[in-house]
Amino acid sequence: MVKSWKAASAALSLVLAASTILSACGGDKSKEGESGAAGTGDGKTYEVAMAYIQLNDMPDVNLIQEEINKLSKAKINAMVKLIPISIANWTQQTNLMLAGNEKLDLMVSSSLFNYASQVAKGQLEPLDELLNQYGKGVIEAVGQDVLNGSKVDGRIYGVASLRDMGADYGVIMRKDLVDKHNIDLSKIKTWADLEPVYQMIKDKEPGLAPLVQQTNTAMPATNIFNVNVDSIGDNLGGLLDPGNSTKFVNYFEVPAYKETLDMVNKWYKAGYIMKDIATSQEIGVNLVKAGKAFSYFSNMKPGFEQQESNLAGMPLVAVRLSPAIQKADAISSFMMSVTKNSENKQKAMEFMNLLYTDKDIMNLLALGIEGKHYVKTTGNHIKLPDGVKQSGYQFNQWEIGNNFLTYVWEGTDPKIWELTKAHNQNAVKSKALGFSWNVDPVKTEIAAATNVLNQYKAGLESGTLDPALLGEFNTKLKAAGLDKIIAEKQKQFDAWLKTAGK
Numbered sequence: 001m002v003k004s005w006k007a008a009s010a011a012l013s014l015v016l017a018a019s020t021i022l023s024a025c026g027g028d029k030s031k032e033g034e035s036g037a038a039g040t041g042d043g044k045t046y047e048v049a050m051a052y053i054q055l056n057d058m059p060d061v062n063l064i065q066e067e068i069n070k071l072s073k074a075k076i077n078a079m080v081k082l083i084p085i086s087i088a089n090w091t092q093q094t095n096l097m098l099a100g101n102e103k104l105d106l107m108v109s110s111s112l113f114n115y116a117s118q119v120a121k122g123q124l125e126p127l128d129e130l131l132n133q134y135g136k137g138v139i140e141a142v143g144q145d146v147l148n149g150s151k152v153d154g155r156i157y158g159v160a161s162l163r164d165m166g167a168d169y170g171v172i173m174r175k176d177l178v179d180k181h182n183i184d185l186s187k188i189k190t191w192a193d194l195e196p197v198y199q200m201i202k203d204k205e206p207g208l209a210p211l212v213q214q215t216n217t218a219m220p221a222t223n224i225f226n227v228n229v230d231s232i233g234d235n236l237g238g239l240l241d242p243g244n245s246t247k248f249v250n251y252f253e254v255p256a257y258k259e260t261l262d263m264v265n266k267w268y269k270a271g272y273i274m275k276d277i278a279t280s281q282e283i284g285v286n287l288v289k290a291g292k293a294f295s296y297f298s299n300m301k302p303g304f305e306q307q308e309s310n311l312a313g314m315p316l317v318a319v320r321l322s323p324a325i326q327k328a329d330a331i332s333s334f335m336m337s338v339t340k341n342s343e344n345k346q347k348a349m350e351f352m353n354l355l356y357t358d359k360d361i362m363n364l365l366a367l368g369i370e371g372k373h374y375v376k377t378t379g380n381h382i383k384l385p386d387g388v389k390q391s392g393y394q395f396n397q398w399e400i401g402n403n404f405l406t407y408v409w410e411g412t413d414p415k416i417w418e419l420t421k422a423h424n425q426n427a428v429k430s431k432a433l434g435f436s437w438n439v440d441p442v443k444t445e446i447a448a449a450t451n452v453l454n455q456y457k458a459g460l461e462s463g464t465l466d467p468a469l470l471g472e473f474n475t476k477l478k479a480a481g482l483d484k485i486i487a488e489k490q491k492q493f494d495a496w497l498k499t500a501g502k
Helices: 018-026 061-076 090-099 115-120 128-134 136-142 144-148 175-180 191-204 220-226 255-270 284-289 304-312 345-357 359-367 416-426 440-462 467-480 482-500
Strands: 046-054 078-086 106-109 168-174 209-212 238-240 293-300 316-320 335-338 381-383
Touching (some): 115 440, 128 136, 136 144, 168 175, 168 304, 191 209, 191 255, 255 467, 284 293, 304 316
Parallel strands (some): 209 293
Antiparallel strands (some): 106 335, 168 293
8 A cells, every 4th residue: 555755555545526636736825824823812832742654663753753744833822742653553552542532633534444333333433523613724635525424314524635536556676677687578468467577576586475465455456356346345245347336246256356365375375475465564665775675566656666665775667457446435545534532623623724824744644855855956846855765754655635735756747746646537427436334333344354354365366365265255254244334335335335426
């Protein structure tokens, strides 16, 4: 999915009106934020605690926090406490923070990480009134259509980051080894065409894993099959052929899924896939950087190769093997929410407003300190300072705020944000784009089915488990209540379709 220098997941990756993006790109400082310096009641400066996902070491995060606070204190009489949490610990740690009384004002929320459940438990604050009062800059930058895409039962609980909101899928590889072994990338038209490439790497580069995972939740088979299905972010029933279909099914039962598992299992047995892939907490780009891997599969976007090359510290090349698609979670995969724990929801929203309107704050958060972590070159381009091989601050900026306000790394097309807009507009649109559902009626079944997913899915999709276990997997999913989950999801989706104009 997914990483720092520009934007992804993973990732990790909307239909944004041209006027919305152009106004976002052209924005400078937040007049909305500048006019909101009062409001703590007692005049004291409020500290906004903000949690977000961390994929890389960030030793200079405190320096960035200090610089942001110089600006935010003057603008809204608030400062921020940045709380980076590793993706491996994200779910557990944020669950504990939300369930307890720990101070937390803002957090990245995601349909990939229990967003619907957090809404159902009342852990996230409805934002409609806060946006209208203190977040007018957010509304202007993001647009009402995008805001509507995060609604649950008619209310807004999260604001999407402005980023690539569609993804094509493919493989990214070390360029030095592609050149060394004269690998003809033009001959790679399908996933299966990678098999002789991986055999060559296995034979000629001993000790190097030909293929590793993107993340511990995005295994090789995950990315291969992802383009075929929109699961609304939870993998418990999805739309096959999501650009046309409106019927949810258990896609783990379809022949194409079994065929994908068979191919990846074959690769694992042949030694093409890293042996401990199912249990490793490393991400693909870090394994490449460490000299342990040749390639990984990923969702992609414009400028993806340069982004990953920056992260890996070496040139990487990509082959895209699918058209771009926007799924239901194109909006909801990375959002910012105000938590119920927040002691000052007004200040939380005012700071969120800065993330969508203030160019200086977004560039600090996304890229670090000018002169230390980057230097400007020409136009909107930046580069590492002379003598610096890698920044001490690497932030996965796609998860937060208005990315269209940020500078562009040298080597990336200076029109990257315009290309990203076109990428979003031209992607195949899932029939469920913008649909979020209320999991409360089946939360018991979801908890049980999620336990089954945790037991089987990563093993099957990494190739380490025998695909013969797929029948057992599906039997346990049904016993956990998958059919009931799919029926409830379909019921809510059908009702949504009647009002969504699709």
